[in-house]
Amino acid sequence: MKVLKSLFYTREHEWVKLEEDKAYIGVTDYAQKALGDIVFIELPEVDTEFAAGDGFGVIESVKAASDIYIPIDGKVIEINEAIVDEPGLVNENAYENWMICVEYSDKAQVEALMSAEEYKEFCISEEE
């Protein structure tokens, strides 16, 4: 299981990467492994505004559909079309293939998320 140091993580196995006032959001390597072969991804329209905890998209493996949640408030400024066309990219590299990019303002929400170390421990506890 790959966990990148500089990212923030959620209990729903999403990651958040900050770049100035933008946040990139995707699912973790643990999530893509648990899902198996990803065959469909649905993302929101650009300009959609979300509150923390909202479902912003759907990721479907052969067997099942799973919601993906946004852990922070934000307005979508870009979506990753490449993974809509080729969902398997997320299986190949879950950290490179982000899902949405949002404008965010509430830094405290991000800081409340898990660090890489905390997330690793969380995954191990999930396995037990």
Add this chain to the structure above:
Amino acid sequence: MENVKETALFASHEKYGGKVIDFAGWALPVQYKGIIPEHEAVRTAAGLFDVSHMGEVEVIGEDAFAFVQNLVTNDISVLEDNQVMYALMCYEDGGVVDDLLVYKFSKDYFYLVVNASNVDKDFQCMVSNKGEFNITLKNISREVSEVALQGPKSQEILQKLTDTNLDEVKFFYCKRDVLISGVKCLISRTGYTGEDGFEIYSDNNNIASLWDKILEAGIEEGIMPCGLGCRDTLRFEATLPLYGNEISKDITPLEAGLGFFVKLNKERFIGKCALVKQKEEGLKRKLVGFEMKDKGIPRHGYEAAVNGEIIGFVTTGYYSPTLKKNIGLALIDAEYAEIGNCIHIIVRNKPLKAEVINKKFYNKNYKK
């Protein structure tokens, strides 16, 4: 996982990296390497499945033929010894108890293979229909293990392990006491994938070594151990019904398009009256195939609609690994069942466009 039953291959699943889940009360692998690569292996080479959870019931006695003939919808009078037939067991109202394979060893010895989740219900149904028939019913499900070797390379692989000439085991025939790498097995040229292949039954204590031997023998051909995930996508593409999806106590075989396996001209069988009546009155619902025109994957249980009105539901739907399309089977009002019709599938509260298509998604690749 608690309170789940383990097959005799439980340790093998761990050993081969299977992702084990609770499947109808059984700890079985949903996948090893991945549903898609396993699916492709079965379509192009071979795959090996643990299907030991399936139920087996022996019917022995001088009335065995008459008992089974009354129990199932298909006409078993045409069976030769060692021939196998697909059939359904129905309730008096025409709903389905289960679908099954009927193996005829001789006129007084039949072997019925039923779905894991239905074993107890089926056996009770058989016992309650025993009546005056002079037979013995034996549920041997827990004593028998079963593996399915499926795919175009199946014969080539299995032939390496046996002196029995497998050309002699024709499509939907079986052979008993076949030695496969020294282990005595019942084999049949049957399966649930739409490909050529064999289903192999043996004692619990022999099955793990057999599993290893078959996988070893098939390395060159590209065999893969397969989980139940691709078993479902494979059978779906081949339009083979699954109990609980396409058929159930609330869906008759006629509605599911399985009329070929229901011989209404038979003197009698359980459910005959109701099914004759349903046929005479005309079907109100039909099982159809459909392809998504909008982006979205149809799933079991999603509703189908026309002009905002619900007309039925999806029985099975997938991204088809072979056709690389989002397709499904749906049980809908008969008036909308014509090929070419436009219907909607409600995906997460959104009606998405779909077109009714021929439900034979994949041309079965049997060796007849």
